[in-house]
Amino acid sequence: MAAEKLDYLRVFRRYNLDPDEPFSDSFIAQIASLHDDEFFDIDHPSDDEDVPKASGSQQPADGSQTSTASSTPDFIKYRTLRELLPLLVAELKQTFPHGADSVGRLLSVEYRYRADGSLIDNRIFPMDDGALDSYIGGTMQWWKAEREPKGVQIEDAWKCLYCEFAEVCTWRKSMDEGRLRSSRERLEVKRKNSGQ
Numbered sequence: 001m002a003a004e005k006l007d008y009l010r011v012f013r014r015y016n017l018d019p020d021e022p023f024s025d026s027f028i029a030q031i032a033s034l035h036d037d038e039f040f041d042i043d044h045p046s047d048d049e050d051v052p053k054a055s056g057s058q059q060p061a062d063g064s065q066t067s068t069a070s071s072t073p074d075f076i077k078y079r080t081l082r083e084l085l086p087l088l089v090a091e092l093k094q095t096f097p098h099g100a101d102s103v104g105r106l107l108s109v110e111y112r113y114r115a116d117g118s119l120i121d122n123r124i125f126p127m128d129d130g131a132l133d134s135y136i137g138g139t140m141q142w143w144k145a146e147r148e149p150k151g152v153q154i155e156d157a158w159k160c161l162y163c164e165f166a167e168v169c170t171w172r173k174s175m176d177e178g179r180l181r182s183s184r185e186r187l188e189v190k191r192k193n194s195g196q
Contacts, residue, residue, distance in 0.1 A: 003100035019082040120162055
């Protein structure tokens with residue numbers, strides 16, 4: 001997004017969103033209550049300002065007009081996702097003035113419990129394009145059924161405590177069997193060495 005390379009319409013298609021479907025009135029009301037300065041065109045005259053004043057209306061001595069209309073503008077600038085895109089792009093340019101170079105090289109990954117969203121762990125690590133591409137490529141191979149599942153590195157085995165498949169995980173079972181076999185072999189070697 002910061003590099004201005006994201007095809008927003010492709011994202012809309014991916015999630016089956018119609019970019020031209022008007023926002024619901026309740027959604028507009030909720031968003032407008034939070035961001036009325038952005039969501040409404042305050043420079044656009046309201047309907048009340050288009051109506052001529054009654055002949056007996058009073059104006060202040062300085063010539064300015066007083067408005068009896070509501071202070072909330074009624075012209076909505078963004079009625080669809082497509083109309084909202086220029087605002088998103090402008091906000092991204094303001095947030096990331098140097099494009100992709102504005103984004104730091106640290107990544108933060110949060111692991112959350114699915115049932116209640118509570119935080120399990122948070123890891124921060126430096127961004128490495130090659131490592132990330134390799135990791136995503138390997139993960140996508142599994143999702144596309146192009147490879148068998150494989151277990152995590154031993155330092156990430158804590159994740160198994162929260163895994164919904166832990167009870168039926170063949171990787172965990174084979175790791176446990178391997179550790180048990182290794183322990184038995186070491187005990188056998190010790191027993192043989194102490195008997196000599």
